[in-house]
Amino acid sequence: MTQLRTGRRRYYDIFSHCYDAFIRLHSRQNEDDTRDFLVDAAHLGGKCIPRILDVCCGTGSVILTFKERCPDALAVGYDFSHGMLSRAQEKNRGDTVFVEGDAAALPFAEDTFDVVTCSHALYELKGETRQTALREMKRVVRPDGYVLVMEHEVPRHPVVRFLFHVRMASMGAKDAREFVRGGLDPFRRIFPSVSLSHSRTGKSKLVSCRK
Ligand SMILES: C[S@@+](CC[C@H](N)C(=O)[O-])C[C@H]1O[C@@H](n2cnc3c(N)ncnc32)[C@H](O)[C@@H]1O
Numbered sequence: 001m002t003q004l005r006t007g008r009r010r011y012y013d014i015f016s017h018c019y020d021a022f023i024r025l026h027s028r029q030n031e032d033d034t035r036d037f038l039v040d041a042a043h044l045g046g047k048c049i050p051r052i053l054d055v056c057c058g059t060g061s062v063i064l065t066f067k068e069r070c071p072d073a074l075a076v077g078y079d080f081s082h083g084m085l086s087r088a089q090e091k092n093r094g095d096t097v098f099v100e101g102d103a104a105a106l107p108f109a110e111d112t113f114d115v116v117t118c119s120h121a122l123y124e125l126k127g128e129t130r131q132t133a134l135r136e137m138k139r140v141v142r143p144d145g146y147v148l149v150m151e152h153e154v155p156r157h158p159v160v161r162f163l164f165h166v167r168m169a170s171m172g173a174k175d176a177r178e179f180v181r182g183g184l185d186p187f188r189r190i191f192p193s194v195s196l197s198h199s200r201t202g203k204s205k206l207v208s209c210r211k
Helices: 003-015 019-027 030-042 061-069 082-091 127-140 158-170 174-181
Strands: 051-055 074-079 097-100 113-119 141-152 193-198 204-210
Touching: 003 019, 003 082, 019 082, 030 061, 030 113, 030 141, 030 204, 051 061, 051 127, 061 074, 061 082, 061 113, 074 082, 082 097, 113 127, 127 141, 127 204
Parallel strands: 051 074, 051 113, 074 097, 113 141
Antiparallel strands: 141 204, 193 204
16 A cells, blocks of 8 residues: 555544544534435435445445345445444444455455445545546446445535635645546546436535446
């Protein structure tokens, strides 16, 4: 793992102690709306799919919610931060599996999962790592499956938009900002079929990809 990624991993190990509280504060009542929107999409019209992988799962909000709805599914959460995965494991009431590793090298065979999700994380990965991670998601999803990526939308409110750009700048800037603004291009370079929708609040966008 590069030095940059090691630093980021340590950052999340520390952040993990207050991550859920921070997200609650930041999102207020909209948190469930956003997460549920992704889980609804992974639910494929109310049907429980058998195998789901959540890449960059953090403290497990998406994968654990999915598992509550579909207790019989094989649910795997994947992240490179030991701290984030420890918090996820503490909340794990079922048999969700958590695996530690880099999104750019998924330790799963090709065509393993029916759905691969990734929420609010891809924008943090730098150029080539992000494209490699997307290629990896494509590799491990089944030919008839979906890769569902949820990302921040650029906020409309000027003050919130300013704070958003400050955060982007703190993340290594241009690259992350271009990705968030870049719409579907980074996805279209990898997947032949890509579509876009938004959560009810409009704060997050969902990119659905098929291989
Ligand atoms: C902003 S958090 C999002 C967590 C979660 N998906 C959510 O929606 O709450 C970003 C997560 O991506 C993980 N992450 C960042 N870069 C990664 C990489 N290269 N490989 C694996 N995980 C990574 C971090 O450890 C962190 O848990």
